[in-house]
Every structure is written in structure tokens, then in C-alpha cells.
Amino acid sequence: MNIRDIALKAKVSVATVSRIMDPGKKGLVSPKTRAKVEKVIQKYHFVPNRSAQALSKHSTHTIGMVTPFSPEIVRSPYFEGLIAGIIEGIKPLSYDIKWIMVRDDEAGGLKLNDLMQRHAVDGMVFLAWRLMAELVKEIEKRTHLPAVLINDYDAHIRSSIVYCDNKPGMKQICAFLAAKNYSKIGMLRGPENVSPDAHERYEAFKAGLKQHKIGFHEKYTEKCERFDEQSGFHAMERWYERGDLPQVIVCANDDLAWGAMRFLQKIKVRIPEQIGIVGYDDAPRSEWTHPQLTTVRQPTEEMGKAAIETLIKLISGKDRKPVQIKFEPQLMIRESA
Amino acid sequence: MNIRDIALKAKVSVATVSRIMDPGKKGLVSPKTRAKVEKVIQKYHFVPNRSAQALSKHSTHTIGMVTPFSPEIVRSPYFEGLIAGIIEGIKPLSYDIKWIMVRDDEAGGLKLNDLMQRHAVDGMVFLAWRLMAELVKEIEKRTHLPAVLINDYDAHIRSSIVYCDNKPGMKQICAFLAAKNYSKIGMLRGPENVSPDAHERYEAFKAGLKQHKIGFHEKYTEKCERFDEQSGFHAMERWYERGDLPQVIVCANDDLAWGAMRFLQKIKVRIPEQIGIVGYDDAPRSEWTHPQLTTVRQPTEEMGKAAIETLIKLISGKDRKPVQIKFEPQLMIRESA
DNA sequence: CTGAAAGCGCTTACAG
DNA sequence: CTGAAAGCGCTTACAG
Numbered sequence: 001m002n003i004r005d006i007a008l009k010a011k012v013s014v015a016t017v018s019r020i021m022d023p024g025k026k027g028l029v030s031p032k033t034r035a036k037v038e039k040v041i042q043k044y045h046f047v048p049n050r051s052a053q054a055l056s057k058h059s060t061h062t063i064g065m066v067t068p069f070s071p072e073i074v075r076s077p078y079f080e081g082l083i084a085g086i087i088e089g090i091k092p093l094s095y096d097i098k099w100i101m102v103r104d105d106e107a108g109g110l111k112l113n114d115l116m117q118r119h120a121v122d123g124m125v126f127l128a129w130r131l132m133a134e135l136v137k138e139i140e141k142r143t144h145l146p147a148v149l150i151n152d153y154d155a156h157i158r159s160s161i162v163y164c165d166n167k168p169g170m171k172q173i174c175a176f177l178a179a180k181n182y183s184k185i186g187m188l189r190g191p192e193n194v195s196p197d198a199h200e201r202y203e204a205f206k207a208g209l210k211q212h213k214i215g216f217h218e219k220y221t222e223k224c225e226r227f228d229e230q231s232g233f234h235a236m237e238r239w240y241e242r243g244d245l246p247q248v249i250v251c252a253n254d255d256l257a258w259g260a261m262r263f264l265q266k267i268k269v270r271i272p273e274q275i276g277i278v279g280y281d282d283a284p285r286s287e288w289t290h291p292q293l294t295t296v297r298q299p300t301e302e303m304g305k306a307a308i309e310t311l312i313k314l315i316s317g318k319d320r321k322p323v324q325i326k327f328e329p330q331l332m333i334r335e336s337a
Numbered sequence: 338m339n340i341r342d343i344a345l346k347a348k349v350s351v352a353t354v355s356r357i358m359d360p361g362k363k364g365l366v367s368p369k370t371r372a373k374v375e376k377v378i379q380k381y382h383f384v385p386n387r388s389a390q391a392l393s394k395h396s397t398h399t400i401g402m403v404t405p406f407s408p409e410i411v412r413s414p415y416f417e418g419l420i421a422g423i424i425e426g427i428k429p430l431s432y433d434i435k436w437i438m439v440r441d442d443e444a445g446g447l448k449l450n451d452l453m454q455r456h457a458v459d460g461m462v463f464l465a466w467r468l469m470a471e472l473v474k475e476i477e478k479r480t481h482l483p484a485v486l487i488n489d490y491d492a493h494i495r496s497s498i499v500y501c502d503n504k505p506g507m508k509q510i511c512a513f514l515a516a517k518n519y520s521k522i523g524m525l526r527g528p529e530n531v532s533p534d535a536h537e538r539y540e541a542f543k544a545g546l547k548q549h550k551i552g553f554h555e556k557y558t559e560k561c562e563r564f565d566e567q568s569g570f571h572a573m574e575r576w577y578e579r580g581d582l583p584q585v586i587v588c589a590n591d592d593l594a595w596g597a598m599r600f601l602q603k604i605k606v607r608i609p610e611q612i613g614i615v616g617y618d619d620a621p622r623s624e625w626t627h628p629q630l631t632t633v634r635q636p637t638e639e640m641g642k643a644a645i646e647t648l649i650k651l652i653s654g655k656d657r658k659p660v661q662i663k664f665e666p667q668l669m670i671r672e673s674a
Numbered sequence: 675c676t677g678a679a680a681g682c683g684c685t686t687a688c689a690g
Numbered sequence: 691c692t693g694a695a696a697g698c699g700c701t702t703a704c705a706g
Contacts, residue, residue: 002683013693018685030691045448050457051397052683054388055698062435069428071421071638074411075621084408087438091406096456098399098435101424111382119433120387258625284412288595290627301408339699350677355701367675389699392682 001044010040017041021048054120062096063311064121068131069101072228077254077283078300082127082150085304093312100124107132112145123147123315125307130194146314148307148323151298154196160314160322162307166200167207169296169329173250173278174208176294176331182248182276185209186220188235188260190227190252198227201252201280220246224256232259240267248276248337254283254295261289261336276337291335299327338381347377354378358385391457399433400648401458405468406438409565414591414620415637419464419487422641430649437461444469449482460484460652462644467531483651485644485660488635491533497651497659499644503537504544506633506666510587510615511545513631513668519585519613522546523557525572525597527564527589535564538589538617557583561593569596577604585613585674591620591632598626598673613674628672636664 003021007014012033019025020037029037040046054060065086067073074080090097100119102110112135116124123146129136130152139147139159153163177185187205190198209216222239224231232255239245240263251257257279264271271277271291279286279295286293306325313319340358344351349370356362357374366374377383391397402423404410411417427434437456439447449472453461460483466473467489476484476496490500514522524542527535546553559576561568569592576582577600588594594616601608608614608628616623616632623630643662650656 003685004683014684015686015693015695016691019692022685028691033691045451047451047454049392049454049683051388051391052698053685054457055386055392055683055700056685058698060388065436069424071424074417074420074424080411080417083411087406087408087411090438096435096437098433099402100433101427114382114384117384117386120391285622285625288622288626340701341699351700352677352679352702353675356676359701365675370675386699389682390701392684392699393701395682 001046003046003048006037006040006044006046009044010037012037059122060096060120061094062098062121063090063308063315064098064100064116064119064124065127066100066102066115066124066129066132067127069103073101073128077285078281078298079127080284081298081300082304082307085301085306086125086308087304088301089305089308093308095122095312102132102135104131107135110135112136112138112147116145123311125150125304125311130196144320146311148311148314150303150307152196153324153326154200157324158322160310160319160324162303162310162325162327164298164303164327164329166197166329167204169280169298169331170201170204170208170250171211172329172331173280173296174205174212174214176333177248177250177276177278177337178212178214180337183214184220184246184248185214186217186222186246186249188232188239188249188251188256189221189223190256191225192223195227198252205250219244224252227253227255229255229259229262232256233263234259236260236263240264245275248272248278250278250280252280254279254281254286254293257293257295257336258285258289261293272335272337278337282332286332286334289336294334294337295332297330297332299329303327338383340383340385343374343377343381343383346381347374349374396459397433397457398431399435399458400427400645400652401435401437401453401456401461402464403437403439403452403461403466403469404464406440410438410465413565414622415618415635416464417621418635418637419641419644422638422643423462423645424641425638426642426645430645432459432649439469439472441468444472447472449473449475449484453482460648462487462648467533470531481657483648485648485651487640487644489533490661490663491537494661495659497647497661499640499647499662499664501635501640501664501666503534503666504541506617506635506668507538507541507545507587508548509666509668510617510633511542511549511551513670514585514587514613514615514674515549515551517674520551521557521583521585522551523554523559523583523586525569525576525586525588525593526558526560527593528562529560532564535589542587556581561589564590564592566592566596566599569593570600571596573597573600577601582612585609585615587615587617589617591616591618591623591630594630594632594673595622595626598630609672609674615674619669623669623671626673631671631674632669634667634669636666640664 148160151163192199224235279293282297485497488500529536561572616630619634
């Protein structure tokens, strides 16, 4: 059953049927004709072929959600929030969403434009895009492409991006810890070489201590290879073995904090009595750990939603220039420090 | 840049270019011609237009992951596992995956076939499909459609489905509790009217008690409206107020167990000393709650993967008849009982 | 092994 | 307000 069959049954031209199917062409068909044709459409449950529409309209009405190709993505509470926001944002639109997963080995050779063509999408949101930096680098050169990044902002980025500012978050943490009279404050650092967020949080941490006249010592610091729980666990283990433990440890994200807590609990160190722990992200699990994690909330849902809205504007041509949207983080005081 | 441009530059026909782009047509073009054309393809970074391909091949090479339209979906650890498995399963194939979210209000009127057309997919996996029962009912009548359900199996289902058998799981729980000499065993029940899984777990619970000659009392039972944490919390609250608390509570899923634990902890009831708690699902968080949750593991990742593999076989016509795959659950003994 | 041509199912100027 | 026709960019019998 295609548009021609409907036209035949309704005794009109395909052009007329096409106009009736297009909600943007309300006034173009007489009510009488419309009624007649709609009856036929109903009767046969006619649904226009999307591929044909896409081919002739040069638009697929589909957007791509681009992530690294890894099942772990979906395991991360950080993405959970982002994706929930994306779903929320797509709701009022009638766009479809295609999940495009980019493998490490292909990220190098791909061009942004190819990716869009290959997967037939009108635009793309990038999650964890620093892991496919090769690919995304191009966004800088073709800022007119409908693509928006999420987080991992740095000052050089000129493309569209939605992110949460790290500085105020770390500032709030330091103020809070200073008020609690901690004097030996350490940090479990993230992968600063690959993640600007990790880098920025570290810098903001140092700045925060300084502001409150608390001494910074590199020995009260330990680096993690990645942003996951396991890295946190092992880093904490290394740190414990070499000694130099501070009174409280600010972790570059919640996953690291959980790993660290797990190690400390394993060796019977009490939190926060013996060592305080602070996280960053406010992933859902943070309310469930024991003790509950004091952390900084990034409004991931709002961010995901904003990313979609920005993207749609870019696609529809309402925004021609890149759009950058900054969100503010918020300290969530709970039990772990 | 389209196939005609490439043909022109390479001085061959579009048919030849098309054959070269199709990996399934290896031998059809002479190595010489192939080399010549591939050079041009490389040079211009030619990527064929997917919509055009879909239109002429009658296949989009895309599958739909159908879920209820709710951001909470992505918040559920149960889906986390399923989706991770789907990602894993899609990896070796080159299919794209489209996330199709069905709103409550549209689920009624939709036909399965419409859904496929409307979103331009070759097949569909259904998650939480009991929430769109109206829609999925049709699968029964058109078992030839490439669609596979996940979980919520019941004996009447004749369509393709991948599920985890509830009986052995509940059986293991009961045997374990009997061995621990619990005599007053209760259950926090799921929404049995809408979820066959909830229903089956309840029935298996009763059967399990009987097998171990432990008395069943309906008063040691409380029903939840939904399968989420909040329902568990409130049901536990109701239960507590009316009294009749058993020594240990088997919950219809982990989310309910978390809700129940949260309420009990709020009122300072110690787990498992005063009341034991058992969950069902082994969602990741179960290792993180305090105490860690004793629960039953459903191999969600394997299930998601199997669903995709089944679907692909259905699409390619390798399986003509519906395929039903059953997985076995496994008791995970931890601290909460 | 290669090419000319029809066809996939739509949309959209253009003419009336 | 309606229709005839060209065009979107591919694939695939068919013929050679």
C-alpha cells in the first residue's frame, strides 16, 4: 500500500495525498477533498514510506546519539542522566533517535559528514566525545554541521556544546571542607591527559585550597588512569600503601569515590570518621552507598535536554552560529564528609 | 557527491559503482575496474545515501529497540543489562539501532506493521512490552513479523521471545531460606495483574514454601503497584503499620527490595538481624547497598544479546518459525538474608 | 564482466 | 485548490 494506491482509491492525484499527509500543508487542500482522502488513508492504515520521504526531502527526521562503542556506556550513571534528558528532550519533537556507536578502530578514519550520511541522520549529539577526539576534531573546522557536544568543555572549543562548569563545583567543595576545619585535604585525580574535566577539576581544587589558605601538597594526591570505579579502588590501594593519607579526599568523580570507599571499607577504615570522601557528579547511586556520598550535582538531565533542543535549532537553521550553553553545579551535602 | 558523479569520474556506469559498493557482490566486477573505481571513491569520500538504498532494497538495515516512552527506562538497572547486551549483540552486525519510544496514549491505536514502517526498521525488540500490551497483542496474530519480546513470558505466547525462567530462581531462594531455618517467610509482591513475571514469582514462592513444608500466610504478604523503589518503600510502610512482619521478606524484584530496605533503615530496623531481605534481578546496585542484597541473577546481558541474534535470523529469513529461548537464573547469596 | 533502463515511493516546483 | 511530471539516489533484472 503506497501513496499511489491511496490516490487511486480516493480518485485524486498523489500530489494531493502527499499534501494531506504533510501537517505543514494544512491549508493547501480543500476540506472536502481532505475528508474523502483521509477516509481512505484510515481504511488502509496507510503510513508513508520514510525512506522515500527522506530521499526526496533530503532530511531523515532522525538524529544520532553518538557514543563510543561500549556496553559500559549504558552502565554509567552519568550517561543515564544524559540519556534520560535526551529522551525527555525528544519527546515533544517527532524526531527519531538512532544510537550510533563508534568503535575505537574506526574513529580515526571517519569524517563527520560521512558519519551523518552513513547512518542517515540530520544531526548528532556526542557523548563522551573525547574518546573519539580524532573524529570530533573536525567539528571545529565545519562548525556549520548540526552537531553538539556534551561536557568536556575547554576554552578553545568553538563548536556547539552543552556543559557544566567545573569551577564553582570545586569551589563549593573547598568552602565546605574549610568550614569543617579540615586542614589536610587531598584529591583522587582523574585522567587529566584525556579529560579536560579531570584537568579542570584538579586546577579548581588547587585554587580552592589556596583561596581558603589551606596548604596544597602533591603527596596528598593520587592519579587514576580512568574515570571508573576500579581505577578508584586501585589508586586508593596504592595511596594507602605509600602512606600520606589526608583527612579527607576529594575525588574527581563519583565512580572514583565509590572505588576508593570500597577499598577503605575493605581495610576497615571508617568513613567519614577516619577519612572523609567527597565525590563529583551526584550519580543516583550516591544516595545508596553507605555512608551516602557528599558530592556535586551536575544537572545531567537538563543538559541532555538542552543538547537536543540546541541540535534541533541547528538543524532547522534557527541557529546558524555555534551555541554554547553552560550549566552550574551544586554541592550535595550528605554523610561521607 | 552521489553514485552518478562517481560513475562519471571513473568512466563507468552507475551499475558498476553500485556493485562495487556492495560487499555481497565481490566477484561481479573485474579487479581492474574495481581498482579504478575504488580510487575515485576514496578520493571523494563517497558514502552511498542510505535512504536511497533502503528505498530500492526494501530494507533499512536498522532495527528498532522499542520501549515505553519514559526517561525512567534508562534509570532501571534491569534495562541497563538488557541494553548492554543489545549493544554487544549488534556489534558484529552492521545494523543500526533506532530507539523507538512508544507513548501510552499512542500504544492503543498503533499496529505493529505501522510502527515498523513509520520508523523505517527491519525488525524490533520489545522491552517492557507488557506496558504496551495493546500494541504487542498483534504479534500473536502475525508471528511472521520480525519481532522479539524480552521476558514476561507466559505459556500462551507463541511469538518469538527471550526470557528467564522464574521458577528455578524462586526455588533456590526458598531452599536457601529453609536451610537457614527461617519459619516465617513473607513476600513483597509485584504488580501481578500486569506482569506475568510478578505473578509467576508469587506462585513459585508459594510452591517453594510448600515444598519445604513452611507455612504460607497471606498476611505475610504485601502487594506493590509497580516494580519500582518507591512502591517498595510505601508498601513496606503500609505493612509495618498493620504489623504481621515475617522474619524474612522475599521481594519480587530488586527495586522493591531497595525501597523496603530504605524504609526499614529509616525506622532503624536492622537487616538481616531483625528482618532479612531477598531481592530478584541482581541489578548492579545490589552489591552496593548496605547490607549487600541477596538476590537472584537474571543474565540480562546474555538475554539482550540473544534477542538481537534471534531478531537478525528472523529478518534474514533463517528462522521462519517463532523462536523461544529460555535462560536460567541463579541465586546470589550476599548479606541481606 | 558491463551498461541502459526501469523502478523503489515519495515531494515539490510549475502550470492551470 | 489540483494534477502531471521531474527528481531524489540508489539497485537490479535484463541484455549483450
